[in-house]
Amino acid sequence: MIRLKKFSYWYPATEQHALDRITLDIPEGQFLGIVGANGAGKSTLCYALSGFVPHFYNGELEGELSFDNTPMAELDLGKLAGQVGLVFQNPFNQISGARFTVREEIAFGLENLGVPRAEMRDRIEEAMELVNIQELAERSPFSVSGGQQQRIAIASILAMQPRVLVLDEPTSQLDPDGTRDVFAALSKLVSTRKITVIIAEHKLEWLATFCDRVIALANGRLRAEGSPQDVLSSEQMLRLGVGRTQYSEAAARLLRSKQLPVTLEQAKKALQ
Amino acid sequence: MPSMRGGTIYVEGRSGLHKLHPLTKLALSGLCFACAAALPGLPWLLGMFVLVLMPLAIWGRITRAFLKACLLVVGPFLLSLAIIQGFFHGGDTVLFQLGRFTYTLEGLMAGLLFAARLLVALGGTLLLMQSTDQAQLMQALTERGFPARIAYVVLTAIQIFPSFQDRAQVIMDAQQARGLELQTGALNRARLLLPMVGPLILGSVMDVSERAMALEARGFSSPAQKTSLHSLADSASQRTLRWLLVAAALGLLAWRVGSALA
Numbered sequence: 001m002i003r004l005k006k007f008s009y010w011y012p013a014t015e016q017h018a019l020d021r022i023t024l025d026i027p028e029g030q031f032l033g034i035v036g037a038n039g040a041g042k043s044t045l046c047y048a049l050s051g052f053v054p055h056f057y058n059g060e061l062e063g064e065l066s067f068d069n070t071p072m073a074e075l076d077l078g079k080l081a082g083q084v085g086l087v088f089q090n091p092f093n094q095i096s097g098a099r100f101t102v103r104e105e106i107a108f109g110l111e112n113l114g115v116p117r118a119e120m121r122d123r124i125e126e127a128m129e130l131v132n133i134q135e136l137a138e139r140s141p142f143s144v145s146g147g148q149q150q151r152i153a154i155a156s157i158l159a160m161q162p163r164v165l166v167l168d169e170p171t172s173q174l175d176p177d178g179t180r181d182v183f184a185a186l187s188k189l190v191s192t193r194k195i196t197v198i199i200a201e202h203k204l205e206w207l208a209t210f211c212d213r214v215i216a217l218a219n220g221r222l223r224a225e226g227s228p229q230d231v232l233s234s235e236q237m238l239r240l241g242v243g244r245t246q247y248s249e250a251a252a253r254l255l256r257s258k259q260l261p262v263t264l265e266q267a268k269k270a271l272q
Numbered sequence: 273m274p275s276m277r278g279g280t281i282y283v284e285g286r287s288g289l290h291k292l293h294p295l296t297k298l299a300l301s302g303l304c305f306a307c308a309a310a311l312p313g314l315p316w317l318l319g320m321f322v323l324v325l326m327p328l329a330i331w332g333r334i335t336r337a338f339l340k341a342c343l344l345v346v347g348p349f350l351l352s353l354a355i356i357q358g359f360f361h362g363g364d365t366v367l368f369q370l371g372r373f374t375y376t377l378e379g380l381m382a383g384l385l386f387a388a389r390l391l392v393a394l395g396g397t398l399l400l401m402q403s404t405d406q407a408q409l410m411q412a413l414t415e416r417g418f419p420a421r422i423a424y425v426v427l428t429a430i431q432i433f434p435s436f437q438d439r440a441q442v443i444m445d446a447q448q449a450r451g452l453e454l455q456t457g458a459l460n461r462a463r464l465l466l467p468m469v470g471p472l473i474l475g476s477v478m479d480v481s482e483r484a485m486a487l488e489a490r491g492f493s494s495p496a497q498k499t500s501l502h503s504l505a506d507s508a509s510q511r512t513l514r515w516l517l518v519a520a521a522l523g524l525l526a527w528r529v530g531s532a533l534a
Contacts (some may be wrong), residue, residue, distance in 0.1 A: 047485075050489070052485055052488070056484075056485055056488065066466035073442050076495070077488055077493060078488075078491065078492075078493035078494040078495055079494065079495065080492055081489060081490065081491035081492075082496075083489060083494075085489060086485070086489040088485070088486060090479075090482060092479075093482040093483045093486055094489075096428070096486075096487065096490060097427065098407070098410075098423075098427040098428055099407060099427075100405065100406075100407055100425050103501070104407065104501060104502075107489035107501035108490055109489075109491050110372060110499070110501075111498050111499050111500055111501065112490060112491035112492055112494050112495030112496070112498060113491045113496050114494070114497045114498060114499050115499060115501060116499060117500070117501065117503065118348060120499065120501055121501070124501075155488075156490065157489065157490075160490070160491065169434050175354075216442075220337065230396040
């Protein structure tokens, strides 16, 4: 569905590549996690996978980047919006500012795509239900918390029913319940509608639980790819600054202790 | 209890005035501007306000909000015009004297006339804005070919202003937390404006790129024919009324120009 072959990208007026010879095939219906330290190229890869590179950011490109076997550069960003959705890290900047209620805000993208009114209403209700924000429907999108705004932003894109959903650290402002809701909704979309979900995320536990496949980036290069088990349990993740899941960390500490703890005090000591 | 939305002066309601098509109310506000420019004297203008605008405000159940807005918008003009015109317009009927300056009845009446013109012109616009959801007004305009990008700019300007106020407050709190003393005299506060305005403007400029991307991700430049979540109720009688209002406005202006030339 989305293919990168030795794809490199440089932002305008920079000499350092943001992405360096990345080769990646993302099939339809895959739940793909992207991990990497800050500055590894996760956001740039998200922009490339959603067409903002090269359509929004100019810069210099090398290699191949295609969507459904058509070079991304030949596709129109306006038309691509109905096919590929992008959710950003900062929820405030994703609120259109042109609508007065959450329901109307979710409708904004559908109105732009020309979705008929009756279908629009159904899609809005469904999207709100998926991220559990039905009670916010008549509130102003500016009068809710950052976490709620992020859910609204996700619902706004989900309602557009894209074939590919790219999310750049979407849960950074969400509490654990909110994060679980979002991942569960994404997982449901993948299993029921065969939507392709690509998510850049630091919360490794959630990637390990939900993703089919994980890739790791460092300095714009693809350093590891495979199942969450293989990639996230690898020692290489520590060297790349990705870290480990808290479960791996706990297990590693237990394995280092000479004897398995049998009391709460011993367990606390072993895990410290 | 009526409530306002975001940074707008719209007062939510379900009155007949609220239910009128936004373009009908826009045509009415256009007529008000024409009346303000063309009606010859104070009685005509006050008659327009009392016999047309006030009943409409009562019908819309926004009387208090409407009068308050009129007072806030026109009040300062009324006061300054009454003072300036009273002293400098000239005339024979002296009401009182202040040193070398005389305050005349003719000047006072000229000031009142000017303020009444403002009251009628802006009164129509205030009625429109207080009884019409601005998103619906923009929807009505874009459905008739008004550029969607301009409609977007207008709506975001209305909505985002309160958010900027919140952001400015966050910056102020952050600066104060790091020792910037803001609770001092006016001069010192003016001097400290730069460290506050700088981050606000820079932060906003940096957000522009991401905002533009977010808009594109929502299909803003999609070539599809745009649709709307809400339908705007319209009728043949309202369409006729709109044409009559526009014709009346043009007729008034033509009469005014004609009588000025005669």
